[in-house]
Amino acid sequence: MGKTNRKYSYPDAGGHFGDFGGRYVSETLMPALIELQKAYDEAAADETFHEEIDYYLKQYAGRPTPLYYARAMTESLGGAKIYLKREDLAHTGAHKINNTIGQGVLCGRMGKDRIIAETGAGQHGVATATVAALLNKECVIYMGEEDTKRQELNVFRMKLLGAEVRPVVSGTKTLKDAMNEAMRDWVTNVRNTFYIIGSVAGPHPYPMMVRDFQSVIGCEAMEQILVAEGKLPDTLVACVGGGSNAMGLFFPFIQESGVRKIGVEAAGHGVESGLHSATITAGSVGVLHGSKTYLLQDEDGQVQGAHSVAAGLDYPGVGPEHSYFQDAGEVDYVSVTDEEALSAFSFLSEVEGIIPALETAHAIAHVRKIAPTMSPEQIIVICLSGRGDKDIHTASSLI
């Protein structure tokens, strides 16, 4: 399986994970990225920084989240024993809050008074607006116009939290373009603004920083499974948009080569259809949003629009460390279609009484395929990255 037996030490000083990652940004942003990296390095070495984050994660976000044994799902699939890491129970309803608390506290230390973010499904936007409210910062969220329509509930939540939501009408009007627009804002207002990127994507130090903040998922899961089962799981499964919930679950297990890690991408209408977001499964290496990584692009190097029923997976790039994991054979990347995800959305709701986010439903869908082929002694842990309230509107029109 994984080839990493030595101690894993990426990224290097320039933010590279092997050939991937780096800082492909205009000169105006370079000083800001270097300043951010220094501030993060200093903070990471400071015990009070971690204490402050831990305090908010526990008292404000409700961590640790449970590792729930999904008995009914397990029995229904008749194979491996399935546990759900309940990120849907964290404050604001998804794993995104782990990262926004971390970056929010860092923003406070750096003395910036304005926070911006991009969002697809709106979960990261809500988590950012929440932290901005908590820390009393001005907040602007960029969201593709297309996404403001299909994730209306989250737009309302962000506004309620005091954020300004700016619909983005350029390009494909989804997450990729929201990120372009947030970068443009940051270039313009870099002196007083902190840009909270929502996934393990973007230029260094973001992929590393977001990985570190999301690793709380995997650290807790490891402790919890050892208590519950006295052994490590056989398989970890998580959906991959930018890849932050997957990275958060996988990373603490990266030295454990006996634990299989599966990232589930969105195949949309099917990988052959061309309408999908299966970046690693079907893309090629390129440079987008500040890092070298797998991308959906045409033969001229123009980035192509992605498609997924799940707005949070509708992104033609992926975090650079996942690209590294792909090439190094550390993680297996697979994909499931919109249809399979919608079916899994209903399945988990009926069987366990848990309505998952459509993003998360992709992970569930893959487990429905593999659990029956495994033995009852084997354990699967799924990152239940978020709850599905935001998707009721989309799902009700499709199911």
Add this chain to the structure above:
Amino acid sequence: MGRIKEKFRELREKNKAALICYVTAGDPDIDLTEQIIDHMEASGVDMVEIGIPFSDPMADGPVIQAASERALASSTSLSDVLSLVRRIRSRSDIPVILFGYYNPFFSYGAERFARDAREAGADGVLVVDLPPEEAGELSVHAEREGLDRIFLLAPTSTEERIEMVSQNASGFIYVVSVTGVTGARPDMDYNLEDLVERIKRRSELPVGVGFGVSSARQAAAIASFSDAVIVGSALVRIIESGGEERQEVLGRISSFTEELSAACYR
């Protein structure tokens, strides 16, 4: 000596700052781009910067974003741009700088790009999202082929970054006049003169200033302390507003660039 260096030397004798004008290739089609470049040259533009359109122009404001979208709608690729350069080079010695985002170059292949660009007759390359830290591969091939490596510096640049860019650049250094995206601005508030001076203390290269230059008055002010004035969005706006009226677009480009060129004499 490269055409860029030669041009700066020639202009120094005339006591003129170089007028460098930007156009997005293929906006709205490559034939018009070619005619625009001819008109620019005839109106006193000293070098042209040809933009390769990209799907995600992160460093550009709305005007050049829209130009990029129009150029992609007419399917303009890096190969098309190289053919355009070849045609221009067959009749003109005007220095040509290729300007764009890294992914189309990366996708084309750094080595192949550098060779084909030199063969076509391009003189320099400026990749917006490729700071010196990441430029290694492209720079090696560009240098081998004798293409100038032009890098950006910004008002946010520290002394350390000025030094790093000075070590890596050739042709000239491009100063972004504002912290922000491209786009014409009525006023440029930053003390640019000071930044240009800081760069000149570390580099022998000519220094050009761009981003936001929209009038002859601004061009004259910049020409008084820098070696080149770079104009982009203000020209792209003429193309945008001209719609189907090509002769009118060409006429307005000519008269505006004539005015800018006159303003570049010190």
